[in-house]
Amino acid sequence: MAKKDSGFSTKCVHVGQEPEQLTGSVGVPIYATSTYAQDELGKPRLGYEYSRVSNPTRDRLEKNLAALEGGVDSKVFASGMAAVSAMCSLLKKGDHVVCSSNVYGGVPRLFNQVLVNYGLEFTYVDTSDLKATEKAIRRSTKYVYIETPTNPLMVLSDIEAISQIAHKKGTEVVVDNTFMSPYFQKPIALGADMVLHSTTKFLNGHSDGLGGVLVCTTKEQSEKLAFIQKSVGAIMSPFESWLILRGVKTLAVRMKQHDESGRVVADFLAKQKKIKKVFYPGLPDHPQHELAKQQMTGFGALITFETGSLNNAKKLLKRVKVCTLGESLGGVETLISHPATMTHAALGEKGRAAIGLTDGMVRISVGIEDVEDLITDLEQAISVL
Numbered sequence: 001m002a003k004k005d006s007g008f009s010t011k012c013v014h015v016g017q018e019p020e021q022l023t024g025s026v027g028v029p030i031y032a033t034s035t036y037a038q039d040e041l042g043k044p045r046l047g048y049e050y051s052r053v054s055n056p057t058r059d060r061l062e063k064n065l066a067a068l069e070g071g072v073d074s075k076v077f078a079s080g081m082a083a084v085s086a087m088c089s090l091l092k093k094g095d096h097v098v099c100s101s102n103v104y105g106g107v108p109r110l111f112n113q114v115l116v117n118y119g120l121e122f123t124y125v126d127t128s129d130l131k132a133t134e135k136a137i138r139r140s141t142k143y144v145y146i147e148t149p150t151n152p153l154m155v156l157s158d159i160e161a162i163s164q165i166a167h168k169k170g171t172e173v174v175v176d177n178t179f180m181s182p183y184f185q186k187p188i189a190l191g192a193d194m195v196l197h198s199t200t201k202f203l204n205g206h207s208d209g210l211g212g213v214l215v216c217t218t219k220e221q222s223e224k225l226a227f228i229q230k231s232v233g234a235i236m237s238p239f240e241s242w243l244i245l246r247g248v249k250t251l252a253v254r255m256k257q258h259d260e261s262g263r264v265v266a267d268f269l270a271k272q273k274k275i276k277k278v279f280y281p282g283l284p285d286h287p288q289h290e291l292a293k294q295q296m297t298g299f300g301a302l303i304t305f306e307t308g309s310l311n312n313a314k315k316l317l318k319r320v321k322v323c324t325l326g327e328s329l330g331g332v333e334t335l336i337s338h339p340a341t342m343t344h345a346a347l348g349e350k351g352r353a354a355i356g357l358t359d360g361m362v363r364i365s366v367g368i369e370d371v372e373d374l375i376t377d378l379e380q381a382i383s384v385l
Contacts, residue, residue: 008068008183009252016064017245030242031056053230057238061245062213065203068182068248069195071215073222075229076241080178080198081106082234083212087143087174087196089228090221093119096140100127100157102150102355103176105344127157128288134165141169147176148185148295152304152339152363153356154279156288159295163191178202178330183255184298193217199236199244201330202301205254209243211236254332254368258301261371265364266303268375274385276306276360301366302329304339310359312385313338317362319381322373329365334374336364 036048066074077083101124111122125136144166148157174194175187181202199211216222266280281292282299323336
C-alpha cells in the first residue's frame with residue numbers, strides 16, 4: 001500500500017488499487033453483484049449487504065480519489081451531475097447557494113429548472129471578482145460553488161481567497177476541479193470544503209466511463225453523502241468504478257502530455273490571424289495568468305477560441321479530421337465542440353450573452369495524439385475561414 005506521504009503517481013497506482021487478497025490479482029476485481037450472502041442473520045460478511053449501499057470495487061475507487069485530492073473520504077455517483085445533485089441534497093428549503101456565473105450549462109439547468117422548485121435559492125456571480133462574491137453571500141448561504149477554470153471561457157477564481165471569505169461567514173466552498181484534475185490543482189489544500197469532479201473526464205481519460213465524485217474534508221460530510229447514496233440510489237456501477245480505477249493509474253502521465261500539447265496548440269491558435277481571441281490560462285495575455293501560475297501547477301488541455309461567427313464555427317468544425325466533434329472532454333482523443341449549441345445550449349441566448357459566450361466560440365480538449373498532427377488538422381480547418 002502506498003504511504004500517505006507517497007508521491008502523486010504512486011497514489012494513483014497503489015492507493016485503493018492493492019492486489020486482491022484471494023488470488024493476488026493486480027487489477028481490482030469488478031464485483032458485479034447486486035447482493036451478498038450473509039454468514040448469519042444480522043452478520044453480513046465484511047459489512048456488505050446490498051450494492052446500492054456499498055460495493056468493494058466502488059469502495060476502492062472512493063479510497064483512491066480521496067487520497068488524490070487530500071480528502072478524508074469520497075463518494076462516487078452515476079454522473080457528474082448526479083454528484084452536483086447529491087451535494088444539493090444536503091441542503092434544505094430556504095438554503096442559498098452562490099454559484100459562479102460561468103459554469104457548465106447543466107449546473108444552472110439543474111439549479112434553475114429543478115431545485116428551485118424545492119425551495120433552494122441560487123445567486124450567480126462572477127467569482128473571479130472577490131468583492132462581488134463576498135457581497136453575494138447571505139446568512140442563509142450554505143455553499144459558494146465555483147468552477148475554476150470555467151467552462152468554456154477559462155476564467156479563474158481564487159480558491160484560497162474565496163475560502164477565507166466564505167469561512168468567515170460560516171459558508172462552505174465547493175470546487176469543481178474537473179478541468180485541472182488533482183494533478184494540476186488541489187482545492188482542499190487551498191481551503192475548499194468539498195471537491196467535485198465529473199470522473200467521466202480526465203480521471204477516466206478514455207471516454208468510456210461515466211461518473212461523478214464528491215471528495216469530503218469531514219467525516220460528517222462523508223456520512224451524509226453515504227446516506228444520500230443509499231437513499232437516492234444514483235450510485236456508480238461496479239464496472240464504471242473499475243473503468244475509473246483503470247484510468248486513474250495513468251492520470252499523471254496523461255496530464256503531463258495534455259498540458260504539454262495544450263500549450264503548443266494554444267500558442268499556435270494565438271498566432272492565427274483568422275482567430276479573433278484565444279482563452280487559455282497558459283497564455284501571457286490571459287487576464288489571470290499570474291493566478292494560474294500560483295494556483296495550478298499546469299495549464300491543462302482546455303482551450304476556447306473565437307472564430308468570429310456561427311458560420312465560421314460550423315465551417316471549421318466540418319473540416320476537422322483528427323479532432324473529433326463531440327460533447328465532453330478529457331479523453332485521450334482530441335475533442336472539439338461548439339459550446340453555444342452543445343454544452344451551454346440550455347442557458348439560452350440571453351444567458352450566454354450575459355457571460356460573454358458567443359456563437360463563434362469553439363472549445364477544444366487537446367488529447368495525447370502527436371501534436372504536429374493536431375496542428376496540421378487545425379491549420380487546414382482554419383484556412384477556410
